[in-house]
Every structure is written in structure tokens, then in C-alpha cells.
Amino acid sequence: MSPFAALREQLHAAAETFADGPGALSGILSGLVDDVDRALAEPLEIFPVCHHSPASALAMARRLREKQPEVVYLELCEDLRPVLDELRNCRLPVALQAFATELDGFPEGWGPLNVVAPITEASAEYQAIAYALDTPGVELVLVDRSADHVYQWLPQERPDESVGIEIGDLRPRFAELERHLLHHAKVRHWSEWWDQYVEQPLSGADYATYRQVMVLIGSLFRRLTPEDSPRLAGDEERERHMWTRMREHLAASGADPGRCLYVCGAFHAASRVEEFGLHAAEPAYEVTPRTGTTWQYGIVPASHSAVEAQFGLAPGSVSIAAATYAKAVTRGGVKTYQLKGRQATTRPRKAAPAAEGPVTDRLTGFLSSPPALDALDEAELLGWCVDIVRLARRNGYLASTADAIAVFETSILLAGMRNRARPTPYDFQDAAVTCIEKDAVPGRRDVAQLCEILLGGDRIGEVGYAALPPLAQDVYDRLEPLGVDVRKRAVHRVLLDFGTDPELEPCSHLLWMLRRLMPDGAVRPIMGNRALGERSRQESWDVAIGHHQRALIELGYEGVTVEQVLEQRLRKMVTDPEATAAVALEAVEESIVLLGSRRFTEELGARAVELLAAERTVDDAPDVLRRIRRLLTHYRSAEPALPAWVERFVTTGYAHYCTLLPSAFVADDTGVRQVAAMLGFLSGMESLAISLGCDRAQLELAVKQSHPETPGKVALLWAARFQLGLLSSAELRARCAELLANPLVVPSFPQYLSGFVQALEPAPALTPFVVELISDAFATLPDSVLLPWLPKLITTLKDEAAELVPVLVREAGRTFPGTLAAVDAWTPPWTAAPAPTPVPTPAGGPVTDLLTAHPATTDALAALLGCDGTWQATGATGPGPGPAGDLLTRHPAATDALAALLAPR
Template structure:
């Protein structure tokens, strides 16, 4: 091609730009530069094929060009280290994504882990056509020339862990999240560099979003164009968006990628001796218009110096993808990829082009035979005619539009809409009307979608699929890919093999019910164990128990599971990046958890419990327990004290029931915790940032495990000294301190009752009395023997507190019990059940045991005799009996001390008097009236 090929076009565009601008401006320079970019790209000896990601026009042109040229070497813009994955595509159902994953990084900031890169592949894409042709055609070599995944993060330090892509509206969040937070790679990201241009194009194009503009003004005109026209137009568009990028934002990284790719292609040509005429370079249209010095094979620029990779160990695999996931990751409009797939199917049938498909791939047919290569055509100016000619106006495809209209009505009725034949007619007419208003003769899928929403969706019902989603389903749906068994990592295949006795097809995306009866089929115990491990490792909806549980010392005989492993195939595949078995992955995760920077003692105890449940204990459990001791001794706060107490109690109960002696780490944890909490107790009582529940948990640990700690060599004086040194001011903590003093014998229950009575009698303290009760309730954790007294205090509070104090306090009491003492409520309820009458009739005559009783009246004449003399001689005995029977010993003071009481008791209870007399060695005589 000569330099004068596009001179006429350059002069025509420059003249038009100057006339339009009315004077000197940057527009003529931009247009002239665009023509230069097209001229340079098409004059290169190595044929450049510009593409756009997931473009039906690009895929169709690629299929045609591959059959005509039959290149022997295909250079593809894709990360060079992903090449081994391409051979596994034949074992998958598209769309899928190539993934590079790194959880343990070397050379990047530690907080950046894990690193993940995905490159989605769909059947309606030019890159898949090139891959299928190269892999299934003998003698053809496929070379990936883009930077490695390691360089992706080296060159983009601002986004080391990947940023979440804009989310699109989807029917299922699971489908949109198939790629997770991985960094997405696409070939040919053609989109304006700034919002003003995009807004201008959308406004004047009478479309809503960029995907619709691209389909209307690029895809549809190019899908039927010849190869030369397609190639020139794509390079022209790539040059336009490249030159309009303001301030060359982000262009430095893109130019480095171009230098990288041209350096790799030169190296390959030099080492292989391939003829550039037999090669094809597939890249994005943006890179086809490159201006770097290394561009082309005939340049004399120095080769680009490629930096070495870091020490990060990358793991590679295939994960399932979907149209919704691609749209969400790359910011495309909802349904645009499905519409592109439908356009691809229609275009290839219309053009009678047989696409390339990998042999043996699921859901595909064998490709047609490759024809004899055609001689290359001379490059001529096709842009002048293409840009000057008006767009071809296609007639309304009534059969296609009628099929859409009847199909959406049928689908809407199936989903609960009151749609009829009249709605189908209205959708048809409205589609034609909208297309006319937007300046197009043939309604597009987007016009049809707007018409269907207008005519059918008259209201929005929660829980029902909207009409926009129904249109996407009708036009192609959200196709979801699947990675085949042979392409799975060893861990995923091992999981499927070990669960095979369940008799379920776990590769399906539906939810399946698994019933396990370990009594009838004990061989399924291994499946049950594996499911519990997967429950711990996979997302909650992947493996969900319906019946059965797994706790320390507990095993279910019958279990029922809802399994959606096929739907969560991506998560299962990523487990394969961490190890060769799920047990190894769990072991590594537990070790990483307890050695993390923010690891806590409660988290380490949880890891100990997980190792006992799923890995059977052993050396790993002892290692995790020893780490828990280290973490507890290093903690300077007691925020996790409730969790530490709860988990340690459960572990001690398990070991006592299953082993003759406690492990060494348990002994160390008890002694370390006893000394640790004794040291922190005075500070925790006075620290405002330490809650009442935390202090109660500390006391629960100290009192509950004191006997065990003392047997291991701890000193009781340490705890008593810590309590004596505590001087809280908050009412709730004061109540806790009183309870602790009572447990240590420093304060009797009678003195404790007196203190609470004094608080209720003090009008200055009455408004804060509920806070004392809150602390007293928390004291049941370390001192459960105070339960009757707590019920008594709460009862007195309800009886004596004024309504102005009591009513505002009731919600606080309920929320406090629910949030901080949930497990103590049953204890209070049981004690209240024993204290209060069980029937409604008994309430009227019930007298609280803590209230004062009236003195009983004497019955009959006061007797006299030996019994009265005996009891008078031994006053301690009858006083004890009187107290036991609930009588007031002060009655009858006019008689001799104790004589009236003794006489009355001997008359009413002669058997008791005789028993006491016999005990004292006397003979009881009947009392004479």
C-alpha cells in the first residue's frame, strides 16, 4: 500500500473540519491523524486484525478472514501465561473465564492479597474464533503476546486487589458475582475517553446507553460489510477514541502493553523463522492505532525492556462465567451481551458462515471443512465510500418482530402478568413507532424492549421478574458457562469423586436434596464428614444442612442437605488453588487465621474447635491451642472475654468426656487465663470502655475455673487481692463487685440483701437502681448461686419503684437480657417458677418468702407441765424449732421467757415436743390445761 492511498480521504475530512469549525482548531489535526493511523496500521507487513470485545461483527469478520487467509501463526492479545488454559476450553461449556489467582504474594503489598485476574470467553467473540481455529487446525501455532498477569498488577499499583466493577441489573446476584472482585481483561475496550463525548453521542443517537449506541451505529452497519471495510472502520474508531482521551489519561500503561506485544512478536518471528505474511495479529482496535516507536516489524526502535516477574506464585484455572457477570464486570448495559449473542446467531445464519468451534466441546457441533486459502486482496480506500454513503435502511423484519411480540406475551403470562393478544399487537406497533421516532426504520431489540415495558408492565409487583428481564430471557437469556470435569483442578475432582456415593449429579446448577441415613448406610459417613467441611469452606448457599448438626460430642444419625455445588463451581475451583484436598485447605486456613496480625484468643479457640470437628484433632489441635495461649497472654483488652469463656467451657467439657487427662495446652490456657484476668480485673472494673458483660465473663472464667487453676498451681490469694483492689463507680459494675465479694466470702448474702434494701430506700439512688439490677443479672454468670437473690431483688424493684422509673427501664431490661444475658434468662425463669405460685388462685394468698410474717395468735389455754419446764430450761432448742416453723418468739413477753411459746408449741405439736424431750433424755408428760 502506498502513502497516497488515503490522501483523498485525508483532504476531504480536513476540508470538512475546517469549514465546520469556521477557523483554526484541533479538529482537522485529529481527523488527519486518524487517517494517518489507518494508513500506518494497514501498511504493516504483519496483518493486524482489530476487534472489539464480545462484538458479533468482529466474530463474523474473524470467521471469514480465518477461512480466507488460513494463517499459520495467530498472535492474540491475551496474557501470555494463560496459554496452557486454552487447551482446556474444549472441556467446558461457554461462557467461561480464564483465571489467574494468587493468595500468597511476594513483591506486592500484603494487604493486596488475594490477587485475581479473569478473561471471559464467549462463543460470539473474535478471540474464541481465533482460539478454536488455532487449536483444531494442524500446523497452526497460537501465541499469546500480552503482558503477564504479574505485570498487570506491577503496572497498576493503585488497584492491586482489583476494584469492584459497576454492577448491572440482573435476575440473580450469584450470576453477576461469578467473577468476584477479580480484575477483568478484555480485548478491544472501545469506549469514549470522557463523559462529555459519550453523552453527546447518546443524545444525538437517541439511545440510552453506550451498548445500544455501539450496536446501532457500529455493529449493524459493519456486520454485513466486507473485510477491508470492517478493518478500516475499526482502526478509525480506535484511533478516534485514542486521540480523544483527555490528558492521555491511562495511556502510559496501554502504550507499555503495545511495546510489550510488539517485542514478543518480534522475538517469536526471530526464533521461529515464520513468514509475517502467514501470521495474523489479533488485538483491540485501540491498540491497532498505536503510535509507539516499537510499532511494526520494520521500525528501528530499541526493544522494550520487560521487567522481571515478582516472586508471587500464580495459580491458573477456568471458572464459570455468564452474560450477567461480563456485563457487571465491564460496565455494560444489562442484557447487551445476550443481545450480542442473539445478533451473532442471526448474522452467521444470514451470511451462511460456519463458525469455528473446538472439537468435543459441550453444546457445539463439528466445524465445517476449511476451504482453500484465497489470495490477499490489494488495500484500497473503502472509508470514503463507507462514510459518504447513507446507512442502509433494512426493511422491518415482520416475522422476527412478530416472534418477539408473541414470545414476550407468552413469557409474561407464564410469570404472572395479565397479558393478551392485544398486548402483543400493541408491542408490535409501539416498536415500529419508537424506531421511527429514533430515526431508524428497523426496530432494534432495544426498541422492542422499551415497547414491551410500556405496554405490558403496567405496575411493578415485588418478587416478580420485570419485563426488561423477560425480554433479555427471550432474546437469548443469560447463558451460564460450566467448567468440565477434566478441566477442574485436582481438589474439585476429588470432591466430586468422594460425593459420588450420594448418587447426585453435582455438576448441575440446580439445588439437589441429599438424604443420609448413617444407621442404614454407615459407608456414607465419609460423605457427611466432607459435606461438613465444605459447609465451612464454601459459601452458605453451596452446602446447606436441613437436618442434622455437628458439634463437639454430637453426631447426627440422619442428615438432610441442600446442595448447589454446581452453582458455586467458581468457589470450588478457587479452593483448588489453595491445596490438593479440602482437609489441607482447611488446615492451612486455620493456621493462617491464628497467625494473622489481628488474631485473637477467642479466634484461636474457634480454630481449635474446628480442627476437632473436621480434622480429628491431633498435632494440629495442640499447635492451635498453644497459639491460643500465646494470644491470650499478649492481649491487653478483655473485649473477647465472653467468647473465650464460652469456647473454653465447651472444650473442657469435651476433653473431660473423651480423654483421661487434659492436654497440656488446656492446662497452660487455664493457668495463663487465671493470672491474666486477675491482673486485668481492677482496671476492667474502672475502665469506661470495658462493658459489664466483659467483666462478668472475666469473673466467670476466674470463679468457674478456679478449682482447676488451683490444682495446676495458681494462688487463690491472687483473685482475692484483685477483687479487693477493684473500686468501680458505675452502678452495674458495683453490683458485679458485690456479687464477687459474696462468692469469695467477703460479703454475706444477708449483708448483700441489706445493701439492696438500703438502695431502694434511698430516694437519691432510686433512679439508678435499674443499673444495679443489670449488673446483678450479669453476676449470674460468675455466681449462679445468687439466682434466688436476683429474683428477690427484681421482684422488690417491680413492687417498690415508682412508675416514672420503672416504665422507662423495662425496655432497657429486655434489650439488656436479650443482647448480653440471653443464656441467663432461662435460669431466672426457672427460679421464678419455683418461687412464685403456679396458679392464679394462689397469687391472692401468696406471701413472698422474703417478706415479714404476722405473729401467730395463741391457741387455747397456756399449758404447763414438764414439757414447758424442759423447753424453758433449754431455750436454744425451742427457739430453733420456732424459727423452723415460722413463729415469732417475742409473743407472750408477760410470761417467763419462752414459756408462752413453749406451751403453745407443745399443745399444737405434741409429737415434736416428745421428740425433743426424747432427744434430751427426758420423758414428756401430757400438758394439763
């Protein structure tokens, strides 16, 4: 007969009384007892736990001393087993981690994949791990699904970047139940309720009571979960996996189930899947194979606050649990397990072993009697009150002895209101906030945070050197010449003077690479710079790698050295489907500055050429122009010849931008800045492109085919035609004068002006003309038009040509007078007509006859100089008066030289 038959009948009668007949409530209550009976009857002993629970950790330590199991099955990802041995080189809390960046079998948008399982000292799992690893002949087997299966079983929509595995999650699945429990218990959050009604009663309970109560709680929350819940389906899939793995191990090893221990969450201890138990019929459950994704494994630092944030626990609850655990170990004399190589945080006394007994009903007594109330420990509470006042004064609070007394009395009062004879840390925290924290927080920490610090603080774990991946160890070794211990959690200010300490140059190179790869704040340059052609003789850095040890460890999952990881990331940058030519040029710059590998740089450069040829938009034209100019300057100063990929990039870009230029001029989604950058590329690279085989006629044809309509692009086209000699300066002045004279065009004139300013990129010779244009606008426009027009002009120049405005300012400084007194007598150079200088008229001869017979050359030269190329009547001795004649008479040296060449010997 089941030992719980009496309890089952009692609950059935209660259901009939309170629910007016046996129904759903009766099924739930009796089902709870059935789950407990089923779990305790299993030959393979099930140890139910709650994560970060001091009661679970204490019960585990006691049970391991009593049973001394030979095999420990643990609910943890089975592929994390190899990294458990490195826990002895760490300071808890830490987290076991599985990390994947190269995905095979998962959507690309999911990466990177990250699974973390935190381990704290006040947890039953750590006790089981320490016992199994340090006890000869004991085997530790992880039976939960692998990290790969964690993501296989997720819905296909993109998950969070990090999946946290919480072993033994005990949270009510119904918000209504949680609110009901918190309201009637007069507590603020779930962690406080759990501490009062589960942790404290079970901390000193015997193993049989602990086990039955934990399975009962797990069963309650399981039966409150809706049957169609996706989370319940996932939990049941995990349970099938775990029982399958345990059967496989027992069959392969021949281990005695009576000498084994299965450690799992209380929720899984009350499992109802068909695969539950060793005597269940062998179902046809098969574990699906893993994907082709390559997983990396390691240990990363964790903290109490990180665990709380990851699993939605109340702030400070994990720190309070750790303090409760340490106190219970000291008072109860429980001998806990610690991995060798680590110094235990507590020094417990050895406890006498307890003998196992038959299964008896302990639930009835536990459920029917109120929990035993601990007596008030005045010394402990007084110590808290005095310490919190001292800590508050250090943080700027005006606390006094009276506040300490008030906190003491208020703690007792709050505990009494919550049916507790002994104030808990939660009561003390509430009392301290009430009595000490007034209107404002004077410093960075409020009283609640000070209480957490007082009760144990946010303990931060550390991964030891031996447990680090090779890359992290290599980084620490290479930074040793700095003379500081970069492994410590501190910000180190280091000065590198390469003149006196040239051996520090490798450290500087590594720091620049780490700045590129690690999060902001890990390494931060205070003084010094590194770019193409730039090297500093001195550098100053703030190094805080110890604060970012997790990021450094995750970097080690990607490669063996920092150089390898950087090369992989740069290659990934340029091979990404969304990569552009500008991105590839950025990767080229970084490879030159940080890696110095010619082969790799040429590979990235070749990819930049491919991306440029494949682009159908010119959105990144300004960035492309800026970067290729910088690379050309670097190679011309540092190399005897340009690399082949640079030449291909120039020729490809010249042909590419010539092809896209007409459509870019009329496209609404292409801005003036992009078109100006295209023209800047074509103008600035023209000589090099032509020397490499390009045809200038292609550019002229593209300009002639362009017919823009927006003012800024019209100005750009005029500038391009002027640059190519298709538009004279006189014609350009005339067109701009027409714009200023047209009142319908004046409101949009700032856009024309912005186009001319942007045109300084491809046609810097227009700088004096743009200054002249702005001056004419200020001189001719009436105030009624000029004053409303100025704000738009300023905003247009700021938004579209901010970096070119200084060029105009320098030109204006050379043009305008430097003193106020000189302004009145100053005449703009573009309006002052020089007096004609009388020059002798050249006599007729073969040169004059040749020029007169073939005037095309002189006409073209006159057009380039902005003169009217018409010829007037020619006298017998040479050309008559006119621009062409004036040109010949003012510059006789060219005529004489030509005559000397043509004169007969």
C-alpha cells in the first residue's frame, strides 16, 4: 500500500468540501500525490533541485555523504561535459558556454548562437559536480540535450542571441497564482516568498522531507501548466532525451541503478512522459542528429546580478541566497564539496552521516503544521544595522545611530507583520530603505544596493589562466611587457614610449587589433593614432581587459590568435551578401594598418573590384572616393608601383561611373553629394585611368547624355561641362546671372549654390567663381529676398557641403581685403576691367598668314581663356583688331617661336 494513501484521501475529502464535489480540483490534488509516489518509487533515485537554492545545495551535500553514488546523472547539456574539469581553475560564479559563429543547418540570421549555463557555489549542481570530479571511481554524465538541439527545438523565427539554461526552474506558470501567493504572504516578489515558505523550512529538514516537498512543488507547477503550452512540450522533449540517455548509459556500463543519482529540476522530477523510469516500456524515441554547425565550448565569468537579470530573479536574491548558504553551512556543520585547487569560502564542521530508511509520508506533517520560526538573533541584526549606517555615511547619507536603532526596530516590526519571528535579509532591506533613504540618493548607490553589498555583494566570477582558450592566454602573455596585470578587474593606464622602449611596439600593435575586435572600453587609446602612413612615437592607453574577460574568451572561440580572428572577420566583411565596395576598401585599409599581409590585402582588393563592378547604385560613392584617394596616396608614398588591384579598381570605377552618370543625374533617390563624388572620381582619376587604357570620350559622352532637372544637379552638370571645356567661363557667368535675375528662381538658388559648392570636389578651379557667385548674390539681391534666403542657404551648405565650406572660406580670405579700412577702396577682381596696354602690331608674314588661313587653333585657345573667338577684318600686314588679334599681339613670343620653326633655313 502506498505510504501516501492517507494523504490522498485527505486531499480528496478537502476537494469535495471546498469544491462541492470531486472534479478538476480533486484530480489535481490527488495527482500531486501520485507524482510524488511515482518519483520516490523509481529505482534510479531522483534528486529534485531548485537552481541557486541553498536548501537544495545543503540537501545535496548531505545526500552525497550518505549515499556515495558511483554515477551522477546531471541535467545539463551533454556536450558541455569536457569543460567541467576546468571549473577548478575558476572563481565562482561562472557560466559554461557553447558558442557558434559558423552556422550549418540554422538560418543565417540566427548567428551567433550562444548557450550559457551559470554555476554558483550555493547550488546543488555545483555540489554534485565537485563530488563527482574529485571522488575517484565516480562518473559524471550529463544527460540533457546538446546546445545544438537547444536551437533545433526552437521555433524558426529568430531567437534571442543568448539562451540561458536554468537548471530546475521553479516559477509559477500562472501569474494569478503568483499574485495570490505574494498577496497573502505579504511579500514583494517571488524570491522572498520562496525564501520564507520553502528555503527556510527545508534548510534543516531531513532528506526524505526535502525530496517529497520538492517533487510536490514541481508537480504543482507542472499541473498548472496548460497542456498546449509550447514550453511544456519542450520540457517533455527534454525529459524523453534525458531518460533515453540514462538507459543507454546503464545498458552500456552495466552500472547498478541503486548506486546512481539523477539530479534534475523539480519540474522534471514529476514528469509524466512514457519514457519516465527504468521500468517503462522501451519507446521508439530517437535523438535527432546534430547539424553541421561547429560549436566552441568554454567557461566565461558570471556574476550574481547577471544571473538575476538572465532568469528574471529579484535584484539581490542570488547574493542573499549565497549569504544564507554560507551561514547555514557554518551553523549546521554540513561538510560541503569543493573542487580541489580552489579555496573554500566556508570552513564547515564535519557532520555525522545519517542512515537511509524506508519511504514514509513526510508530506502530511509538513503541510499540516506551520513552519518552525527561528528565534531572533539580535547580534546578527544589530551587526547589520550598524554596518548599513556606516556604509550609508560613506556613500553620502546623513545617517546616525538613531537610524540604526530605527532600522533594528522596523526590521522586527516588518517580520512580525509577515508572520516571521526572525527578520530575514528582505525585512532588513525594506527597513533600511524606509529609515535611511530620504528624498534623494546623494551618491551612485541607493540604500537597496548598499544592503546587497552588505549582505554579500554582487560577486563576480573569474576564469583562471589555465582554463582560458589559447587566444586569451596568448593575449595575456603578449601584454606582459606593459608591466601591469591585465587579468585584474581594474582600469590600467599605460604609457608606451617607443623611443626609449622599442620592445613595446608589439604590445601597441596588439592593442590596436584588440580595439578593433573587442567591445568599447576594453582597450581605449588616450594618446596616439594609427592609420595609413601614421605612426605615433608615444601612446597612452586605458586597458580594462579584466572587465571584459568574457568578450576575450568568446574571441578565443573564433581562432587561435588575434591576427587569425581579425583576418576571418575582414574576410567575412567582404564576402557578406550586403557588402559594398566601400566596405571592402575599409577592410583593405584595416588589413594594411593592422595585419600587413600583402597577399591578404590583394585578396580583399580584388573583392573590392568585384563589388564595385556589380553595384547598381552610387550611394557609397563619397566613401569610395575618400578611401581610394587615401589608398592611392599611401601606395604612391610607400610602394614603387601601384598594386594590380588598385589599377583594376581605377579602370573599373572609371568605366562604371561613366555608365551610371546619366541615370544618376536624373534619379530621384540619388543625391547631389553622390553625383559630385562620381564626378570627383572621374576627374581625380582621369589621368591615371587614361594612362591605363580608358577613353576620355566615354566621360564626355556621359556628360552630354545627362539632363538633370533639380537645381543642385544642374549646377553640377554645368561645372562638369566647364571642367571638360564644353562650357566657357563667360557662359557660366551669364547663366548664373540669369538665375539671380529671375525672381522665380531666387528661392531655389541655395540649391544651385550647393551644387556649385559640391562641384569643387571634381572641379577645384571653380573655387574663385563660387566665391564670386556668393558675393554677387549678396550684392544684387534686395533685403526682402536676401534675409529670408539666408537661413536656407546656411542649412543647405551645412547639410550638403559642410566639409567644402572651409575651402570657400580660405579662398574668400585671399580675395577680400584683410582690414576694414581697405573695404571702401576695394574693387572685386571679377568686375575690374584692366586698361588696355598698347602693343605693336606684328608685321605680316608666313605665321600671320598661317594663323589667318587656319583660325581653328586660335579660336579654341581663345574659348578656353574665356574670350570671344570671332575674327575681324584682316589688313594687309596681319589680323585686324579683335580678341584673336589682341591675343597674338600681346603674346608675340609664341608667334616668334612658331615663325622660327616655319622659317626656311
